[in-house]
Amino acid sequence: MIDLAEDTPSNPLLRLGAQPIALTAAALLLLIAGVTSIAIWRAYTGSAPEADRVVASRQLQARTAQASEQLVEKTKGLEATQQESIDQLQVVQDQLQTVKRLLAAQQADTKRLSEQVATLNESIDGLRQSFASARATEAETPSVTRRKPARHRVHASARKRSHG
Incomplete structure (x- = not known):
């Protein structure tokens, strides 16, 4: 066992393996340092893409608002x-x-006027028939019974005046 004790101080890896807390702490520190350096690097160099996203988002909102106003x-x-x-x-x-x-x-x-025209036509037809029957009656009666023409009556009344 003395041999192991002598080998331990000469091999540094074995010495770290013997203290696992120290090894975990060192790994944790390296991990934190890496994450911090990445965050710092992104903060300085990664701000441009973030700003581009914000600008693009604002432009999209402006276009949406404009389209909405046009739609209204x-x-x-x-x-x-x-x-x-x-x-x-x-x-x-x-x-x-x-x-x-x-x-x-x-x-x-138009209906009223048509009825009036029909009534007038009936009246005219009645007058025609009456006139035709009067002529027919006149033609059937002997000419003796006819009245004397107006000129004979005028001469007769003129004779009466001259004799009187």
């Missing part, structure tokens, strides 16, 4: 156009109702 404006424009179309449609419907009323009145007048 277009929606308002569509609403106005739709309201104008509704108003125009209402005017056309009102005009159509007016035309329907005028057409109904005109049809009623």
Whole structure:
């Protein structure tokens, strides 16, 4: 065993292996130093990509806001156009109702006038028949029973005056 004691001081790896806490502490210190150096290195050199991300994010937000505003404006424009179309449609419907009323009145007048024309035609037909029957009756009666023409009556009344 004395031989082992003599070998231990000459081999430094064996001496570290004998103290595992010291070895773990040294490894931990190296690990912390590495992480710290990486963090410091990223803080100085890695800030540009971080800033680029922030700028890109802000630009995206600005574009989104602008697109949203444009969408709102277009929606308002569509609403106005739709309201104008509704108003125009209402005017056309009102005009159509007016035309329907005028057409109904005109049809009623046309019907009334047609009935009046039919009544007049019937009256004319009645007069024609009456005139035709009067002529037929006149043609059937002897000419003796006819009245004297107006010129004979005039001469007769003139004779009475001259004799009187």
